[in-house]
Amino acid sequence: MKLGDIGEFGLIGRIAGKVAGGNGVLIGIGDDAAATEPTPGTVLLATSDMLVEGVHFDLSFTDPFRLGRKSLAVNLSDIAAMGGMPRHLLLSLAIPPGLPVEFLDRFTEGMLALADEFGVTLVGGDTCRSPAGLVISVTLHGEQTPDLVVRRNGARPGDQIFVTGTVGDAALGLELLRQGRRDGWAVERHLDPPPRVRAGLALAGAGLPTAMIDVSDGVAADLGHILELSGVGARIDAGSLPLSPYFREHAPRVCADPALLALTGGEDYELLFSVPAGREAEAASILTGIGVPVTSIGAITTGGPLTVTAADGREIAVSRGGFNHFASDP
Amino acid sequence: MKLGDIGEFGLIGRIAGKVAGGNGVLIGIGDDAAATEPTPGTVLLATSDMLVEGVHFDLSFTDPFRLGRKSLAVNLSDIAAMGGMPRHLLLSLAIPPGLPVEFLDRFTEGMLALADEFGVTLVGGDTCRSPAGLVISVTLHGEQTPDLVVRRNGARPGDQIFVTGTVGDAALGLELLRQGRRDGWAVERHLDPPPRVRAGLALAGAGLPTAMIDVSDGVAADLGHILELSGVGARIDAGSLPLSPYFREHAPRVCADPALLALTGGEDYELLFSVPAGREAEAASILTGIGVPVTSIGAITTGGPLTVTAADGREIAVSRGGFNHFASDP
Numbered sequence: 102m103k104l105g106d107i108g109e110f111g112l113i114g115r116i117a118g119k120v121a122g123g124n125g126v127l128i129g130i131g132d133d134a135a136a137t138e139p140t141p142g143t144v145l146l147a148t149s150d151m152l153v154e155g156v157h158f159d160l161s162f163t164d165p166f167r168l169g170r171k172s173l174a175v176n177l178s179d180i181a182a183m184g185g186m187p188r189h190l191l192l193s194l195a196i197p198p199g200l201p202v203e204f205l206d207r208f209t210e211g212m213l214a215l216a217d218e219f220g221v222t223l224v225g226g227d228t229c230r231s232p233a234g235l236v237i238s239v240t241l242h243g244e245q246t247p248d249l250v251v252r253r254n255g256a257r258p259g260d261q262i263f264v265t266g267t268v269g270d271a272a273l274g275l276e277l278l279r280q281g282r283r284d285g286w287a288v289e290r291h292l293d294p295p296p297r298v299r300a301g302l303a304l305a306g307a308g309l310p311t312a313m314i315d316v317s318d319g320v321a322a323d324l325g326h327i328l329e330l331s332g333v334g335a336r337i338d339a340g341s342l343p344l345s346p347y348f349r350e351h352a353p354r355v356c357a358d359p360a361l362l363a364l365t366g367g368e369d370y371e372l373l374f375s376v377p378a379g380r381e382a383e384a385a386s387i388l389t390g391i392g393v394p395v396t397s398i399g400a401i402t403t404g405g406p407l408t409v410t411a412a413d414g415r416e417i418a419v420s421r422g423g424f425n426h427f428a429s430d431p
Numbered sequence: 432m433k434l435g436d437i438g439e440f441g442l443i444g445r446i447a448g449k450v451a452g453g454n455g456v457l458i459g460i461g462d463d464a465a466a467t468e469p470t471p472g473t474v475l476l477a478t479s480d481m482l483v484e485g486v487h488f489d490l491s492f493t494d495p496f497r498l499g500r501k502s503l504a505v506n507l508s509d510i511a512a513m514g515g516m517p518r519h520l521l522l523s524l525a526i527p528p529g530l531p532v533e534f535l536d537r538f539t540e541g542m543l544a545l546a547d548e549f550g551v552t553l554v555g556g557d558t559c560r561s562p563a564g565l566v567i568s569v570t571l572h573g574e575q576t577p578d579l580v581v582r583r584n585g586a587r588p589g590d591q592i593f594v595t596g597t598v599g600d601a602a603l604g605l606e607l608l609r610q611g612r613r614d615g616w617a618v619e620r621h622l623d624p625p626p627r628v629r630a631g632l633a634l635a636g637a638g639l640p641t642a643m644i645d646v647s648d649g650v651a652a653d654l655g656h657i658l659e660l661s662g663v664g665a666r667i668d669a670g671s672l673p674l675s676p677y678f679r680e681h682a683p684r685v686c687a688d689p690a691l692l693a694l695t696g697g698e699d700y701e702l703l704f705s706v707p708a709g710r711e712a713e714a715a716s717i718l719t720g721i722g723v724p725v726t727s728i729g730a731i732t733t734g735g736p737l738t739v740t741a742a743d744g745r746e747i748a749v750s751r752g753g754f755n756h757f758a759s760d761p
Contacts, residue, residue, distance in 0.1 A: 127474055127580070128513075128580070128582060131583075132513070132582055132583050132584075132660075133508075133583070133644060134477055134509050134510055134512075134513045134515065134571075134573065135476070135477045135478070136474045136475065136476050136477075136513070136575075136577070136580055137475050137477070138474050138475075139473075139474070139475055141471070143469075144457055144466045144467060144468050144469070145466065145467045145468075145469055145475060145572070146464040146465070146466050147465045147467070147519070147521060147554065147555060147570070148463065148465070148555060149521040149523045149555060149556050149557050149568070149570055150523070150557050151523040151524075151557045151559055151566070153525045153559055153560070153562070153566070154562075155562040156559060156560050156561070156562060157559070178463075179463040179464045180464055182463035182464075183462070183463050183464045183466070185464065191477060191570060192479075193479045193480070193481040193568050195481055195483045195486075195566060224477065225478060225479060226479050227479050227481045229481055229483055229487070230483070230486050231486070231566075232483070232484075232485040232486060232563065232564065233563030233564065234562065236481070236525060236561075236566050236568075238479070238523050238557075238566075238568035240477070240479055240521060241464075242477070243464065245466075247457060247466070247468075250457070250458070250466055252458060252462055253462050253463070254462075313463075314463060315463060330461070330462075
């Protein structure tokens with residue numbers, strides 16, 4: 102079935118029919134704007150991410166269900182990095198002519214399945230035609246009491262630096278996708294990253310992180326943001342970066358420097374955070390208690406921006422700039 | 432200057448440097464998410480609109496400054512139609528390689544100039560590369576106490592129907608742009624529509640409208656939305672539609688049926704609303720008091736969906752469907 106057959110309002114109706122009520126939604130899809138009830142005493146957290154076909158995703162690598170999940174996951178990850186509770190989302194789509202309605206059905210099913218997992222309700226958005234590829238824009242709203250919101254700028258010398266889960270998998274997965282693989286742990290991590298919402302909430306609830314960010318541009322670049330905004334440096338040990346067994350097995354076969362891939366590979370959507378000295382065990386205990394692995398990778402310092410020490414004691418040179426989205430401009 | 436020279440963070444820094452503080456913003460541009468303080472007792476109103484090059488705008492018709500204004504104006508209009516006070520916005524851009532930084536400077540200057548007029552602060556968003564044209568996605572947050580929020584579904588038989596300003600101008604302007612004109616009242620109305628925020632707030636504050644919508648798809652289509660959601664019909668008089676002197680002079684030269692253009696032409700971003708019988712003078716007085724012209728165009732009925740009477744008493748057949756964004760699908 103083609104979109105032209107059902108029109109914009111047909112498409113919106115198809116999406117709205119899948120959305121449950123409740124969750125503080127006074128007015129959902131179908132009016133000029135959505136209306137939602139804030140939880141008294143909280144501040145509104147809001148984040149937007151745009152995913153563009155040919156830039157952020159390749160329809161020969163992924164399927165619509167997982168694309169829908171990932172489009173929300175990257176936003177959930179941002180709310181998680183603030184220590185917030187996600188609540189409502191707006192979805193805007195620019196849709197190329199000829200994209201089957203069934204694709205969009207599976208896309209919204211994927212997104213709404215992940216939304217359900219985290220108690221998030223779709224309340225609005227926009228749909229229109231795209232002359233070129235599919236463009237997805239998601240705005241996600243979350244909440245937290247102001248004293249528990251975690252920023253990027255609070256890291257202090259002596260703080261210990263932690264990262265949840267494992268890093269480098271998503272970058273390895275993208276490389277494997279480019280080489281033709283379509284399955285396996287790393288590919289799955291790239292196509293359907295698990296947002297660390299519960300970890301972010303648990304850490305914020307305990308008032309533990311002095312600074313937190315999600316790993317979207319890579320450990321080195323994202324830690325760099327914390328350092329810059331906090332006005333501090335850091336020393337991390339490349340040998341301590343948490344690597345999955347899959348990464349340890351496959352990364353050496355597809356790239357010359359696996360340690361560098363783990364340090365600079367993006368899109369893992371793990372949480373990277375700093376904790377005051379003396380509270381490391383508390384952080385580890387909280388996350389272990391909810392089944393989230395966590396690893397200490399270094400410490401905040403007064404000097405430097407960032408020093409990375411390799412297993413053999415040498416220092417690794419790492420650009421702090423991260424991925425330049427516009428570097429391929431002519 | 433090219434975007435590749437300054438990178439994503441350079442661009443974000445350029446935009447952030449133009450944004451003032453205050454307005455309940457705890458965390459603005461530069462963290463994982465924005466954090467804003469809701470006004471106690473209000474609900475959050477949220478709307479998103481996506482503008483796609485080649486679909487919603489043509490860079491040979493407009494300039495970046497007015498494009499920036501319009502990208503926000505269409506969202507302000509949605510908040511106005513809820514009777515809300517706009518407060519914070521998120522801006523996401525997918526930017527084609529080679530678009531000059533100066534274009535984006537002017538674009539954000541236009542958007543922020545309009546934001547300032549309405550006390551709105553830019554708090555976040557996203558920027559990325561676009562393989563094809565420019566894509567703009569704006570999410571706007573507003574507020575209102577729940578009892579004063581105006582929906583589309585409250586129109587009742589006997590209510591009088593009003594529209595602010597004049598209609599048909601923007602559609603005429605688009606036609607003139609296609610014919611090569613680049614100035615004049617109608618072209619200006621198409622490129623830089625004035626959002627009716629103050630009118631929406633004044634009407635909502637007085638508890639007057641039983642239903643309200645902004646005229647984005649045309650009077651007939653947008654009134655159709657109110658009728659459908661309210662479960663009522665309407666009778667309007669085509670001869671009473673408010674037309675600008677410019678429209679009266681130029682429309683007959685560029686289209687065969689000016690009355691139909693006024694009835695179905697989109698993008699005027701005027702407010703269309705219904706008021707209980709007996710309170711018409713109050714509505715007129717409130718809007719006249721803030722300098723907003725308003726015209727009664729008909730009444731809500733029990734029957735029909737929509738009956739339009741021409742000046743000569745004949746009924747005009749009008750499709751209620753409005754513009755089908757996907758109708759050109761192959």
